[in-house]
Amino acid sequence: MALTKEADLIMAPTGCDVAIIGAGASGLAAAWLLASRGLSVVVLEQGQRVDQRAASSLTPQWERDLQTRFNADPNVRRLPSDYPVTVENTPIRPATYSGVGGATLRWGAHFPRLRPADFRVRSLDGVAEDWPIGYRDLEPWFDLNDAMMGVSGMAGDPANPPRPARAMPPLPLGVGPGRLAAAFDRLGWHWWPSDSAVCSTEYRGRGACNLCGPCSVGCVRHARASADIAYAGPAEAAGARILTGARALRITAGAKGVDYSRGGARHHLAAGTVIVAANGMGSARLLLISGLANNSGLVGRHLMHHPTALVTGQFAERMDGHKGPFACALYCQEFIETDPARGFLRGYQMQIARGGGPVQTALGGYMARIPWGKSHHAELVRQFLHVTSLTVTSEDLPNPDNRVTLDPSRTDSDGLPAAALTYRVGDNTRRMLDHGIARASEALREAGAESLSVNPLAAAAGFHFLGTTRMGTNPATSVVDADCRSHDLPDLMVIDGGVFVTAGGVNPTSTIQAIALRAADALATRLGASA
Amino acid sequence: MIFLETLLATLLPGDENWPSGALVAADVAADAPDAVVTLAAALPSFTVGNEAALRAAEAAHPAAFERLVSAAYLAYYNAPPVRQVLARLTGYEDRPPQPLGYALPPFDPSLLDRQRARAPFWRDPDKDTP
Numbered sequence: 001m002a003l004t005k006e007a008d009l010i011m012a013p014t015g016c017d018v019a020i021i022g023a024g025a026s027g028l029a030a031a032w033l034l035a036s037r038g039l040s041v042v043v044l045e046q047g048q049r050v051d052q053r054a055a056s057s058l059t060p061q062w063e064r065d066l067q068t069r070f071n072a073d074p075n076v077r078r079l080p081s082d083y084p085v086t087v088e089n090t091p092i093r094p095a096t097y098s099g100v101g102g103a104t105l106r107w108g109a110h111f112p113r114l115r116p117a118d119f120r121v122r123s124l125d126g127v128a129e130d131w132p133i134g135y136r137d138l139e140p141w142f143d144l145n146d147a148m149m150g151v152s153g154m155a156g157d158p159a160n161p162p163r164p165a166r167a168m169p170p171l172p173l174g175v176g177p178g179r180l181a182a183a184f185d186r187l188g189w190h191w192w193p194s195d196s197a198v199c200s201t202e203y204r205g206r207g208a209c210n211l212c213g214p215c216s217v218g219c220v221r222h223a224r225a226s227a228d229i230a231y232a233g234p235a236e237a238a239g240a241r242i243l244t245g246a247r248a249l250r251i252t253a254g255a256k257g258v259d260y261s262r263g264g265a266r267h268h269l270a271a272g273t274v275i276v277a278a279n280g281m282g283s284a285r286l287l288l289i290s291g292l293a294n295n296s297g298l299v300g301r302h303l304m305h306h307p308t309a310l311v312t313g314q315f316a317e318r319m320d321g322h323k324g325p326f327a328c329a330l331y332c333q334e335f336i337e338t339d340p341a342r343g344f345l346r347g348y349q350m351q352i353a354r355g356g357g358p359v360q361t362a363l364g365g366y367m368a369r370i371p372w373g374k375s376h377h378a379e380l381v382r383q384f385l386h387v388t389s390l391t392v393t394s395e396d397l398p399n400p401d402n403r404v405t406l407d408p409s410r411t412d413s414d415g416l417p418a419a420a421l422t423y424r425v426g427d428n429t430r431r432m433l434d435h436g437i438a439r440a441s442e443a444l445r446e447a448g449a450e451s452l453s454v455n456p457l458a459a460a461a462g463f464h465f466l467g468t469t470r471m472g473t474n475p476a477t478s479v480v481d482a483d484c485r486s487h488d489l490p491d492l493m494v495i496d497g498g499v500f501v502t503a504g505g506v507n508p509t510s511t512i513q514a515i516a517l518r519a520a521d522a523l524a525t526r527l528g529a530s531a
Numbered sequence: 532m533i534f535l536e537t538l539l540a541t542l543l544p545g546d547e548n549w550p551s552g553a554l555v556a557a558d559v560a561a562d563a564p565d566a567v568v569t570l571a572a573a574l575p576s577f578t579v580g581n582e583a584a585l586r587a588a589e590a591a592h593p594a595a596f597e598r599l600v601s602a603a604y605l606a607y608y609n610a611p612p613v614r615q616v617l618a619r620l621t622g623y624e625d626r627p628p629q630p631l632g633y634a635l636p637p638f639d640p641s642l643l644d645r646q647r648a649r650a651p652f653w654r655d656p657d658k659d660t661p
Contacts, residue, residue, distance in 0.1 A: 057628045057629040058627055058629045058630060059627055060611075060614075060627055062627055062628065063608070063609060064605060064609055067601075067605050115653055115654075116653065116655055116656055116657075117653065117654040117655075117656055119656065120656035123656060124654065134656065154638075154640065154643070156647060157646075158646065158647075158649045158650060158652055159651075159652060159653055160653055170638040172635035172636060172637055172638055173635070173642075174635045181642055185645050185646075190646065190649070191646065192646060200638075209632075210630075210631070210632025211632050211633045211635055212629050212632040213628050214628055220629050220630065318622075320633075322623075322633075323634075323635055324633070337653070357628075358608040358614065358617055359608045359609060362604040362607075362608050363601060363604050363605070369600065369601075369604065372541075372542040372585075372600055372603075373541070373582050373585075376542070376543060376544070377544075377548070377549050381620055381621060384617070384621055384623070385621055385622075385623060
């Protein structure tokens with residue numbers, strides 16, 4: 001992805017109806033809806049715009065970019081827009097990105113929805129808490145968001161509630177996923193082609209995916225949706241302003257505005273409502289820095305990831321896993337609903353991960369790297385183009401001791417404290433992952449894998465930061481209400497994954513965006529904005 | 532540089548097919564200079580092929596060693612001579628993924644016949660809540 005030169009260093013706005021901090025999946029969705037309702041909206045984004053039309057997948061440098069300036073880990077990437085994250089007390093490293101589009105600039109675009117039972121965990125399974133909203137509250141917003149993002153897939157999945165026909169047919173499976181689909185059938189297990197935020201045909205001026213593989217360096221055809229492609233243009237067309245290189249320093253007292261830095265200067269933006277949409281790590285960090293919305297003491301607590309295990313099968317024949325979006329093919333939700341006989345509560349999804357290029361194969365991706373030494377080249381040739389993986393995406397349970405705090409000594413380039421993560425994988429989750437590893441191994445063997453390798457916990461899979469500003473009806477046990485408004489400061493909202501009460505066992509972005517749209521709609525209605 | 536070339540030739544030995552890892556010494560020196568310094572100090576008289584000494588250094592300096600191996604793999608598998616070998620041995624197309632992309636057969640909906648025959652099994656809390 002090429003970084004576009006910032007062209008809008010023009011007079012900074014001094015006031016607006018709504019200030020949104022973060023131009024990622026949730027922030028841009030909300031910006032579009034609010035601006036469409038006639039509200040003045042300013043989005044502050046610490047990163048830059050990215051010209052995906054010039055992505056490095058067009059060049060021989062694409063694998064170098066994946067490992068360096070588009071590395072998922074901000075501690076490796078170290079761009080000026082990144083803030084450091086202290087990870088000494090967590091086995092899971094952050095996978096984020098700052099820019100217009102946020103982490104969706106380098107995501108896999110696997111696009112399932114949380115499921116109805118995910119919102120009633122306490123009632124159904126006696127653990128964690130119920131959400132104050134349910135699947136049906138979000139259903140119209142899921143559908144609207146699907147239309148904006150552009151979803152390929154197929155309705156009719158028996159593991160999920162009915163949903164409208166997908167706008168585009170499923171993406172091709174390819175060899176490895178096809179083998180696994182047949183294996184799941186023989187085992188009598190569920191599988192279904194993924195809902196993918198990737199165009200399988202032309203859609204609203206975006207090209208069809210040509211199966212190039214490395215979605216994480218950006219999509220030259222704009223086939224893979226990211227929040228910038230799906231929402232930034234419509235939001236700006238409706239009047240929203242997106243200020244890049246604008247780092248929120250603090251939300252001011254009473255949430256009446258935001259102090260931010262841009263171009264070496266400090267500014268203040270007055271706002272009727274401040275919306276924080278900087279992901280469950282960044283938003284908690286900013287609220288802690290600002291000393292706001294934390295009468296409950298819960299800001300930053302109950303951090304949930306989707307702890308992920310991987311099983312990779314090595315096959316005698318070519319799998320050609322470099323062809324096709326790396327994260328989008330099919331999933332298995334056979335084990336996603338609670339069955340106490342399995343020894344754990346809640347469940348997990350298995351998802352295909354296709355292969356990668358030569359560098360990723362050598363470095364191992366989410367697996368161990370190929371050993372160096374005399375056997376190195378033989379092992380690389382054995383694996384390269386010959387592997388298919390299954391991820392086990394487990395549902396984490398909330399634990400108040402898993403949390404985001406402020407590092408007392410490290411700072412970012414503006415002198416703000418680094419985020420510090422404290423996290424351990426819970427016993428229930430560990431049992432779930434082990435069960436998933438056994439089932440994934442069974443499926444890959446059934447598919448014909450000659451050998452398997454297992455990563456019991458992918459350290460680099462800290463994609464999702466959930467629960468750190470959770471929603472609820474009780475101000476003593478939650479940070480925001482069902483409409484994502486702070487219990488303490490009603491003009492302060494949080495709309496990212498931090499509001500999740502429980503994590504579900506699937507990728508969360510579709511649900512994050514549906515929540516953001518619903519919350520933005522409620523705000524617009526409160527402010528009397530036209531529908 | 533001689534030390535680094537020796538080390539890289541041990542990490543990624545050359546043979547009749549593959550270039551030696553020494554090919555990318557300059558890239559690794561630029562990408563992981565601190566790791567090179569650490570390992571040079573740990574291996575003062577290292578000779579090519581001495582995997583035992585290298586494994587001892589890996590155990591003693593895991594972080595530096597990991598940085599160096601990562602830099603070596605990244606540079607080596609981006610090097611055109613290595614990509615050409617890989618293409619010859621595996622059939623991998625030695626070109627950027629775009630603009631050509633790749634082709635795969637379209638999804639065949641009949642693959643779902645068995646799954647479609649299954650009754651819905653998601654829990655509806657409006658019906659299932661105790």
